Structures are given as structure tokens and as C-alpha cells.
Amino acid sequence: MNAADPNGALIVAVILFSLGALGVLVRRNLLFMLMSTEVMLNAACLAFIAAGNRWHLADGQVMFIMIVAFAAAESAVGLAIILRMHAAGRATLDADTGNRLGG
Template sequence: MLFTLGLIGLLTRRNLIFTLMSVEVMLNASGLAFVAGSYQWGRPDGQIMFLFILAMAAAEVSVGLALFLQFHRRHPALDSDTASEMRG
């Protein structure tokens, strides 16, 4: 359910910040599925996987936000809501 919402957000929004947030939501949803599986079978493996997903999300978000800053510098507009619209 959360994964679907994240996917919808990824497909419908064109703002880069919202795209990053949707990716975050999707990662969280898959992590939740891992933890639910770990709870189902009573093993810690799923939680290890969630730890890895968390680390990957941190790296991805930092690189993505740096890219977003870079993109925003290219557009010499003050309004971030219009400047962050992707064109093409």
C-alpha cells in the first residue's frame, strides 16, 4: 500500500523534491515488508535487510539532494516551485 502510494507520487509529481520523497516512501515500504517477514518467521534477517535499506536510503538521499542543488543552480529563477519543474 505504501509502495503503491510512493509509486503514484513518483509518477504524478514532477517536482524533484517530491520525487525524492516518493523514493524515500517506497524504500520505507519495502523495509516494512522485510520487517514484517522477519516478524512472521521470527528471524533477525529481515531486520538486517532493513538496516541495509536505511543506509542505502541515506546515501541516495544525500546524492539526490546534491544533484537537486546543482540542478537548481542551473536555473536562475528565484521561485523554487517553478524552477524545480522538470522540462522534457
């Protein structure tokens, strides 16, 4: 596996993405779901890096930095929502009780 061949990296990215998606679908804990989305984002990052390396372009790394920023913002917002829900008297992290918000 030489440096210019992205296949290995892409396979790892697909595996990572699938694990992340699986995590979102099967975990009921909101924190774990957030983490799973991070995993999916990282999979996307890996794919960009591999592609950038393949064509020797800086775009891949630019996208990586942008996605990391997005991921940070997303987890900040996600954690803030969870904390707010906790502060509002919701003493659980179970995502399936989200349809009982009574809004």
C-alpha cells in the same frame, strides 16, 4: 491480528508502495519525487520487518538497516544533484523540463 501474522503489515506495505509509486509518477516537483521514493523504500522495509517477524529471523532487521542506509545515501545524492542543477542556473524543480538539459 497477532504478532506472527504478517498479512496486515504486508497490506500496509503494498498500500505505501503504491502511494510512493503514484507519487513518483504524478508529481512534477523533484523534491516530492524524492520523498515518494523514500516512501516506496519504507514500504519495502516494512515488508522485510514483517517477514523477519514471521519467521523469527534477524535477516529482516539486517535488510531494514541496509535499506535505511541506502535511502540516506540516495536522498543525499538526489538532493546534491538538485542543488547542483540549481547552482548551474536552473531555477525550477519541474522534472518535466529535464529533457531540456541541452547536453
